[in-house]
Structure formats: structure tokens, C-alpha cells
Amino acid sequence: MKTNKDTDLREALRRRYANTPSLPTDFTERLRERMDTKPAASHRGHWWGWMSAAAACLLIAIGVGVYYEFNKTPCSIAKLSAPDNKTECTQLSNRVHPIEQSSAPDEVIECTQSSNRGAPIRQSGRTNQAIGAYQSSNRARSTEISDTLGNGIWRSERNVAIAIQMLSECEETILREEQEMRNHIIQATFNATPQPANVVLVTNEAGDYEVIETKAIIEI
Amino acid sequence: MKTDKQIVDAVMSDQRKGLDLMVGHYGQEVFGMVVRLVGDVMDAEELTQDTFLRAFRSMDSYDPQRASLGTWLCRIAYRLTLDFMKRRRPLLVSIEDSEVWQTDINEEQLEAELSTGNEERISRLEELIDQLPPDERLLLMLHYFEERPLDECSFIMDASPHALANRLYRIRKKLHKQLQKI
Numbered sequence: 001m002k003t004n005k006d007t008d009l010r011e012a013l014r015r016r017y018a019n020t021p022s023l024p025t026d027f028t029e030r031l032r033e034r035m036d037t038k039p040a041a042s043h044r045g046h047w048w049g050w051m052s053a054a055a056a057c058l059l060i061a062i063g064v065g066v067y068y069e070f071n072k073t074p075c076s077i078a079k080l081s082a083p084d085n086k087t088e089c090t091q092l093s094n095r096v097h098p099i100e101q102s103s104a105p106d107e108v109i110e111c112t113q114s115s116n117r118g119a120p121i122r123q124s125g126r127t128n129q130a131i132g133a134y135q136s137s138n139r140a141r142s143t144e145i146s147d148t149l150g151n152g153i154w155r156s157e158r159n160v161a162i163a164i165q166m167l168s169e170c171e172e173t174i175l176r177e178e179q180e181m182r183n184h185i186i187q188a189t190f191n192a193t194p195q196p197a198n199v200v201l202v203t204n205e206a207g208d209y210e211v212i213e214t215k216a217i218i219e220i
Numbered sequence: 221m222k223t224d225k226q227i228v229d230a231v232m233s234d235q236r237k238g239l240d241l242m243v244g245h246y247g248q249e250v251f252g253m254v255v256r257l258v259g260d261v262m263d264a265e266e267l268t269q270d271t272f273l274r275a276f277r278s279m280d281s282y283d284p285q286r287a288s289l290g291t292w293l294c295r296i297a298y299r300l301t302l303d304f305m306k307r308r309r310p311l312l313v314s315i316e317d318s319e320v321w322q323t324d325i326n327e328e329q330l331e332a333e334l335s336t337g338n339e340e341r342i343s344r345l346e347e348l349i350d351q352l353p354p355d356e357r358l359l360l361m362l363h364y365f366e367e368r369p370l371d372e373c374s375f376i377m378d379a380s381p382h383a384l385a386n387r388l389y390r391i392r393k394k395l396h397k398q399l400q401k402i
Binding site: 014015016030 | 236239251252255269327334341343345346392
């Protein structure tokens with residue numbers, strides 16, 4: 001590699017650094033003193049350094065774990081325990097007429113409050129077929145959270161809950177609040193449009209098939 | 221006159237004897253480099269002691285194939301000194317670095333500009349050298365003052381010879397730019 005002359009620069013450096021001080025005469029003695037004392041102190045320093053690093057790592061790990069757990073908890077909808085059926089029926093009695101399916105035909109429906117007439121409603125076999133088909137189609141979809149929802153919650157509400165669970169981010173939604181969740185469910189149920197394809201025939205108490213009223217199943 | 225191998229063997233077998241040999245042989249060289257960088261005798265002595273202590277403890281890692289013992293000691297001293305200067309104060313921003321590349325001058329012209337023999341320019345260069353960051357000052361010192369080849373400088377400063385050549389060119393352009401302001 002070519003070396004530049006740069007005589008001015010060399011002269012400036014020579015003037016600047018020519019008078020470099022000499023190494024102190026007692027340099028070697030002082031170095032020996034340090035050699036004799038330094039190792040122990042150095043070893044101790046290393047030990048404390050490693051201990052401090054380990055403690056810091058432990059604290060960080062604990063912090064991360066706690067933070068993760070704290071943020072993970074609200075994702076569960078297990079806390080959305082619904083009150084019993086009667087309360088819900090009362091709230092919605094003037095708007096919708098939910099029908100619980102019974103295993104035996106012509107069984108009196110328990111949710112009597114939903115009827116404005118005050119008389120119990122019997123379901124015909126045809127009605128049970130329609131409801132059965134509707135519920136079996138929904139059963140598969142609601143399997144995932146069926147264990148986490150209380151038994152008292154309606155199927156239509158389950159569908160809403162499923163939809164909300166699928167479409168929302170647990171960390172960001174306000175639906176973590178139980179009351180907020182309930183309000184949304186009620187509003188969604190209220191806004192649901194009856195589907196004409198699922199008209200159910202309801203018979204009178206005597207068991208004949210004279211049509212006294214048509215009901216609609218809410219499908220959301 | 222002891223060779224590097226004899227000094228290393230002495231350090232391995234008898235530390236005190238090895239210490240005397242190594243300090244006697246390379247003490248002034250290392251101390252001189254450090255004191256020129258830091259400018260303070262007390263600090264330079266402390267750093268030179270640190271250098272020898274570290275060399276003693278890591279003598280196993282010394283590879284005579286890569287560099288001489290003196291160069292290896294200077295490399296340790298350079299690292300320790302840079303760390304010390306960073307702790308003491310932040311490294312100075314190189315003087316008007318941004319203007320350097322705007323200067324349009326070729327190698328021959330630059331060499332001529334820095335070889336005029338003009339007393340005023342030499343004095344001004346002395347002042348400008350003091351304003352350079354420590355790594356740039358050291359490069360000038362090692363290459364121009366101590367006449368070390370760039371390969372040896374690259375081992376001490378842990379940079380490739382090509383990178384150091386570029387850096388040297390940039391420093392010279394920077395000094396030339398400052399000289400134009402006289």
C-alpha cells in the first residue's frame with residue numbers, strides 16, 4: 001500500500017508527540033501490588049455480577065408471567081354466567097317468544113311468562129320437528145362454548161355469544177364486562193328478525209290442531 | 221535483547237520475572253501510545269497497568285502468528301483507552317465531517333497540500349490534530365509518527381487495512397479542508 005509523504009502532517013505529529021513522558025520508575029512495583037490484590041477483588045466482583053444478572057432475569061421472567069396471565073384471564077367468557085331463565089323471560093316477554101324444546105311430545109313449555117294470555121302452550125309434533133331441526137343445526141356450532149355458558153342462558157343468546165367470541169378481540173372489547181355483555185345480548189335479541197321459513201304452529205290445550213296462533217322462531 | 225517467545229515463556233513459568241521482562245521491553249511503547257491519546261500521565265499509567273494485567277491473565281490467547289507481542293499489547297491498550305475515554309466523556313464529533321466529502325481533491329493534490337513545508341500550516345496542523353477524535357488521532361500517530369504499516373494498525377484498531385486506508389484519506393481531507401480556512 002502506497003505511503004503518502006505528507007511531510008507537514010508528519011512534522012506536526014513529531015512536534016506534537018516527540019516529548020512523550022517516560023514511564024514512571026515505580027511502575028513495576030505498583031503493577032506488582034495490583035497483581036497481588038486484584039484477583040480476589042475481581043473474583044468477588046464476578047460472583048456478584050452473576051448473582052445480580054440471575055436475579056434480574058428471574059424478576060423479568062416473573063414480571064412477564066404475571067403480565068401474561070393478567071391479560072389472558074379476560075379472554076375467557078366463563079364469567080358470563082347468566083341468571084336463571086325466568087329473569088330473562090321477564091325482560092323479553094313483550095318482544096320475543098322463545099320456545100324450549102322438550103324431549104316428550106306435547107309437554108307444557110316451562111316458560112309461561114312469555115305468553116301474554118297466561119295459558120300454557122303445548123307444542124305439536126310438527127312443532128317439535130321444526131325446533132329439533134333448528135337446534136340440531138346449532139348444537140354443533142355451540143359445542144365449543146356450551147360448557148362455559150350457564151344452563152340458564154338461551155340458545156339465541158348462545159349464538160350471539162358465539163358470534164361475538166368469533167368476531168371480537170377479547171383484549172380490546174368492552175364485552176368483558178358482564179353487564180355490557182348482557183346489554184348487547186338483549187339488544188341483539190331484540191333486533192333479530194323472525195324468519196318466515198320457521199313458522200311454528202301452536203295448538204290449543206285440548207290437543208286438536210286448530211290454529212289459534214302462529215309463532216316465529218328467532219334465528220340469529 | 222529478548223525475543224517475544226522468551227518473554228512469553230518467562231511469563232508462563234515465572235510471573236514476576238516475566239513481568240519485569242515484558243514491562244522493560246514494551247512498557248514505554250504502550251505507555252507512550254496511551255499518554256498521547258489521553259493526555260494525562262496518571263490516567264495513562266493506570267491504563268498501562270490495566271493493559272499489562274489483562275495481558276498477564278490472557279497470555280494463553282496470544283497468538284504469535286498474528287502479531288508481535290508489542291502489537292498485541294497495543295491492541296489491548298487501545299481498547300481499554302477507548303473505553304476509558306467513552307466513560308470520561310462522549311467522543312467528540314469529528315470536525316465538520318459533513319463537509320469532507322464535498323471537497324473535490326485528488327490524492328496527488330492532497331499530498332502536495334499536506335507537504336508544503338509552510339511553518340504556519342504545520343502549527344495549524346498541530347492544533348487540528350488535537351481536535352480529532354481519539355481513534356483518528358491514534359491512526360495518525362500509529363501510521364505517521366510510529367511508522368507502523370496499516371496491517372499492524374488494523375490489528376491494533378480491529379479494522380481492516382482497507383477501511384483504515386479510507387479513514388486515513390478522510391482524515392487528511394478533513395485536515396486539508398481546515399487548512400484552507402487559514
